[in-house]
Amino acid sequence: MSDFIKKGLKNATYLTIGNLVAQLIAIVSFSYIAVMLGPDELGKYSTAISFVAIFTFLCLPGIDRVLLIQGSKNLEYMSNIMSGHFRLKIISTVISLILCILLSYFMPYDNNTFKLILLFSFSLIFRSIIGFLSPVFQAHERMEYLSLLRIFRSLSFSLMAIAVLFFGFGVFHVILVSLISTIITSYFYYHYSKSFISIKSLFPPSNYKINMNSITIFSFTSFLVTVSQRADVIFLSIFATISDVGLYAIPIAIIVKLTIVRNTLAIGFSPVTVKQIKKNTLPPHKYFIYSLYLLLLVGFCSFLISFKSEYIMSFFGKEYLPAHEILKILIFSVPLIFATVPFTLFLQSTGNEYFVLLSVLFALILKIPLMFLFFGQYGLLGVVYSTLTYNVISLIILCISTYVILFKEKRSSLQ
Numbered sequence: 371m372s373d374f375i376k377k378g379l380k381n382a383t384y385l386t387i388g389n390l391v392a393q394l395i396a397i398v399s400f401s402y403i404a405v406m407l408g409p410d411e412l413g414k415y416s417t418a419i420s421f422v423a424i425f426t427f428l429c430l431p432g433i434d435r436v437l438l439i440q441g442s443k444n445l446e447y448m449s450n451i452m453s454g455h456f457r458l459k460i461i462s463t464v465i466s467l468i469l470c471i472l473l474s475y476f477m478p479y480d481n482n483t484f485k486l487i488l489l490f491s492f493s494l495i496f497r498s499i500i501g502f503l504s505p506v507f508q509a510h511e512r513m514e515y516l517s518l519l520r521i522f523r524s525l526s527f528s529l530m531a532i533a534v535l536f537f538g539f540g541v542f543h544v545i546l547v548s549l550i551s552t553i554i555t556s557y558f559y560y561h562y563s564k565s566f567i568s569i570k571s572l573f574p575p576s577n578y579k580i581n582m583n584s585i586t587i588f589s590f591t592s593f594l595v596t597v598s599q600r601a602d603v604i605f606l607s608i609f610a611t612i613s614d615v616g617l618y619a620i621p622i623a624i625i626v627k628l629t630i631v632r633n634t635l636a637i638g639f640s641p642v643t644v645k646q647i648k649k650n651t652l653p654p655h656k657y658f659i660y661s662l663y664l665l666l667l668v669g670f671c672s673f674l675i676s677f678k679s680e681y682i683m684s685f686f687g688k689e690y691l692p693a694h695e696i697l698k699i700l701i702f703s704v705p706l707i708f709a710t711v712p713f714t715l716f717l718q719s720t721g722n723e724y725f726v727l728l729s730v731l732f733a734l735i736l737k738i739p740l741m742f743l744f745f746g747q748y749g750l751l752g753v754v755y756s757t758l759t760y761n762v763i764s765l766i767i768l769c770i771s772t773y774v775i776l777f778k779e780k781r782s783s784l785q
Contacts, residue, residue: 387517388516389517392521393627393628393631397624397627399532401685402531404620409690412619413612414482417615418487421487422491424596424600426593427596429466431589432584433585433589434502435588436585441506441509448510452567458580467494486545493549499560504516504559510566591723594734598733598734599625614750618696620686625700628707635708639711639715665706668709706761725772725775729765729771733760736760740756740759
């Protein structure tokens with residue numbers, strides 16, 4: 371086994387184990403939350419979370435990605451790199467919070483849903499802190515910190531959420547404890563990051579040159595990916611009943627949690643991919659082989675989940691059993707999402723991130739009209755079909771883009 375695979379798997383293993391534990395805890399608590407709230411209240415809960423998530427791109431998550439790539443190349447300059455981006459991160463986060471609150475006034479939601487959005491919008495601040503400090507551990511390949519912190523965040527929220535529901539409180543208090551859990555976790559990210567960087571250097575002025583082009587592309591790509599994931603719930607919250615949103619919320623939550631595992635795999639391999647590309651020691655054909663492996667392996671697991679979809683949904687109660695038809699089909703978007711990992715890593719690590727942006731943008735432009743068309747014909751399943759179409763198109767574009775770039779590099783090297 372190559373050093374590239376060993377290092378990538380070592381990093382990904384820490385993160386994957388941590389994420390699997392965190393997601394298992396989250397699934398148990400989410401099933402309890404779903405049963406206690408019922409489809410209507412769960413629909414409001416999902417609407418609030420999805421609406422606020424749309425505004426995370428204004429926190430410029432592209433900064434976090436740039437910090438990871440540049441920090442992996444020059445660990446000794448990590449503090450200076452972060453210092454150069456700190457003020458921009460603060461300003462963008464404040465803007466995202468203000469816009470989220472203002473635009474929520476214009477949405478056709480009831481007063482209770484608006485209050486949930488208002489409360490949960492403050493999580494943007496602390497999630498931004500977590501995102502900004504995560505590259506510290508990633509670049510230093512100390513993924514065990516991220517693993518433990520993610521478990522803590524999931525466990526603390528789950529215990530508090532179960533407690534408030536057990537004592538008779540409702541969805542507002544579930545959102546509240548989610549915010550509290552995020553605040554506490556962000557403090558621990560700050561505390562432990564001091565072992566690797568000089569936190570004081572984040573505050574003084576810095577003359578570090580900011581790569582706004584990459585930040586904008588990464589952030590806009592993140593926005594489009596978030597929209598593609600959350601658009602289903604936002605669309606249904608406007609054009610369907612709140613009960614339909616509650617039914618759709620569980621299958622899409624399962625997909626989102628599995629996507630987090632996919633992102634974990636990408637993060638684990640990101641530092642070593644950057645270093646291998648810099649040394650030019652990774653054979654081009656490997657990207658396509660790894661993508662095929664992921665497609666087949668995750669596809670087999672998705673088939674098993676699809677086969678047992680009714681059994682899985684039974685854990686959430688009889689009210690949610692109709693949602694098994696959604697999960698049965700929607701689960702096949704997961705292998706398509708996993709198969710993009712080698713291509714996105716290559717494109718982002720070689721400065722071709724705009725191809726990733728193109729793949730998401732073009733697929734999303736097609737998804738939105740398809741959502742209206744298929745929803746009119748097939749109801750909730752129509753939204754599922756539009757999501758599958760989006761993932762297929764995105765994967766094809768990424769595959770073609772990677773091949774074209776590698777082909778150009780090979781041809782130029784022969785000349």
